[in-house]
Amino acid sequence: MVARSLSGIVLALAAFAAAAQEAYPARPITMVVAFPPGGVADITARPTAAAMEKLLKQPVTIANRTGAAGAVGNAVVANAKPDGYTILMALSSISVIPAADELFNRKPAYSLDQFAPIALISADPTILVTHPSLPVKSLKELVALARAKPGQLSYSSSGIYGALHMPMEIFLHAAKLKMRHVPTTGGGPAINAILGGHVELTAGGPAAISGHVKAGKMRPLASWGALRHASYPNIPTFKELGYKDVEYYIWAGMFAPKGTPEPVMKVLRDAARKAVEDPGFKNAMANVDSLVQYLDAPDFAKYWEADGKRLAALVKIVGKVEDKK
Numbered sequence: 001m002v003a004r005s006l007s008g009i010v011l012a013l014a015a016f017a018a019a020a021q022e023a024y025p026a027r028p029i030t031m032v033v034a035f036p037p038g039g040v041a042d043i044t045a046r047p048t049a050a051a052m053e054k055l056l057k058q059p060v061t062i063a064n065r066t067g068a069a070g071a072v073g074n075a076v077v078a079n080a081k082p083d084g085y086t087i088l089m090a091l092s093s094i095s096v097i098p099a100a101d102e103l104f105n106r107k108p109a110y111s112l113d114q115f116a117p118i119a120l121i122s123a124d125p126t127i128l129v130t131h132p133s134l135p136v137k138s139l140k141e142l143v144a145l146a147r148a149k150p151g152q153l154s155y156s157s158s159g160i161y162g163a164l165h166m167p168m169e170i171f172l173h174a175a176k177l178k179m180r181h182v183p184t185t186g187g188g189p190a191i192n193a194i195l196g197g198h199v200e201l202t203a204g205g206p207a208a209i210s211g212h213v214k215a216g217k218m219r220p221l222a223s224w225g226a227l228r229h230a231s232y233p234n235i236p237t238f239k240e241l242g243y244k245d246v247e248y249y250i251w252a253g254m255f256a257p258k259g260t261p262e263p264v265m266k267v268l269r270d271a272a273r274k275a276v277e278d279p280g281f282k283n284a285m286a287n288v289d290s291l292v293q294y295l296d297a298p299d300f301a302k303y304w305e306a307d308g309k310r311l312a313a314l315v316k317i318v319g320k321v322e323d324k325k
Contacts, residue, residue: 024084024264028059031254032088034073035158036066038188040205040290044122044252045089047284051275056267066185069159071097071109078114082257084264087118092251093163095308099315100161115255116265117304119272120295122285123251125225126167126203127232129218134200139222139241142201146177154180155201156193160321164190166311167203167224167248169318174243181321194218205250206231207290224248231289251293251307253300269297 031049035041042064049060065073070093080086094112101108128139134153136142146153157165160183172179182199184190187208194202195217204218206229212218223229223237224247238246254272256265275281276294285292295303 024267025056025058027085028061029056029084030061030063030086032063032065032073032077032086034065034067034070034076034088034090035186036064036188038191038208039158039186040122040124040163040207040250041070041089041091041252042186042188043207043288044285044290047278047281048089048121048254048272048275051278051281052271054278055271055274068109069093069097069162069165069183070186075110077255077257078110080257082116082259082261084256084260084268086257087268088115088255089121090115090253090255091163092249092307092311093158093161093166094255095304095311096161096163096166096315099312103315103320112308114258116258116260117297117300118254118256118265118268119276119297120251120253120293120300120303121272121276122207122290123249123293124206124291125223125229125237126164126205126248126250127209127220127224127229127235128168128171128201128222129194129204129209129213129220130201131194131197131199132216132219133197134219136221137219139236139238142221143175143177146175146179151178151180153201154182154199155203156182156184156190156199157202158187158190159183159185161315163187163205163250164203165321166314166318167246167250168201169321170248170314171203171224171238171243171246173318174238174246203248205290207285207288210287210289229289230291249307253304265297272296 033041033045053060065076077088098108190202193199220235223235225237
């Protein structure tokens with residue numbers, strides 16, 4: 001009887017060990033996007049997930065977990081089990097939300113040390129666009145109109161302190177202008193607000209505005225980049241137009257919850273590295289004029305840290321912005 005019991009224990013331990021060493025991934029992976037479809041995060045996540053599926057031999061499913069300018073979806077991944085089956089395609093606003101929470105002395109939705117960087121996928125300067133009905137064809141004309149109608153022009157964003165709100169606040173602060181802010185639940189709805197004529201302006205990532213600009217449904221006026229965007233060579237930067245401190249980039253990067261085992265992180269990093277070389281991924285990004293700026297985890301971590309400090313400083317410059325709706 002004792003021998004049989006010992007034999008059973010040995011078999012159970014062997015089965016447990018085999019399960020523990022199960023090759024990753026053994027089941028579908030969820031890639032959380034903290035915004036609705038139609039914005040930069042979602043537009044970047046979908047071709048990335050499609051390319052990774054082919055490499056990992058498992059479905060990589062997009063889950064749009066929206067709310068609070070990305071805080072809801074980001075927090076979902078921050079608090080997820082660190083097993084590699086829940087990852088995040090985040091925007092640069094991931095760094096802004098904790099800084100805004102600190103500014104308002106409120107409990108943070110998450111902290112940045114809850115994430116482990118996997119890879120930077122893309123990075124683009126935002127582009128200032130107007131509805132074609134607005135009677136301006138240059139930034140100079142827009143500034144003159146805004147000064148003549150203080151508080152009357154409106155712009156949409158992806159939410160308070162979100163990736164589209166911050167660049168607009170930086171510009172308005174530098175130009176000493178007042179406009180009405182119309183926050184939405186994400187980049188897609190922000191784009192829809194200007195397409196529907198509900199607002200006059202927005203700051204858009206190239207991936208989200210590309211098709212609409214080409215169709216004449218939006219008019220680009222200026223770029224927040226240090227240099228002109230390759231897909232918009234005729235659009236000047238704010239710096240060229242005299243606004244030296246007006247610079248902002250909307251980047252998309254992949255993260256896992258902190259504590260994800262290193263072997264699992266290696267699989268995800270390798271998949272991300274190969275995914276950005278996939279012809280389908282390259283075509284998808286080229287079609288929306290988005291610049292692929294791949295960085296592996298170590299370099300991405302350095303980039304993220306430096307950008308996070310810069311954005312936290314910008315939050316203090318912009319100051320407290322309340323949702324007046």
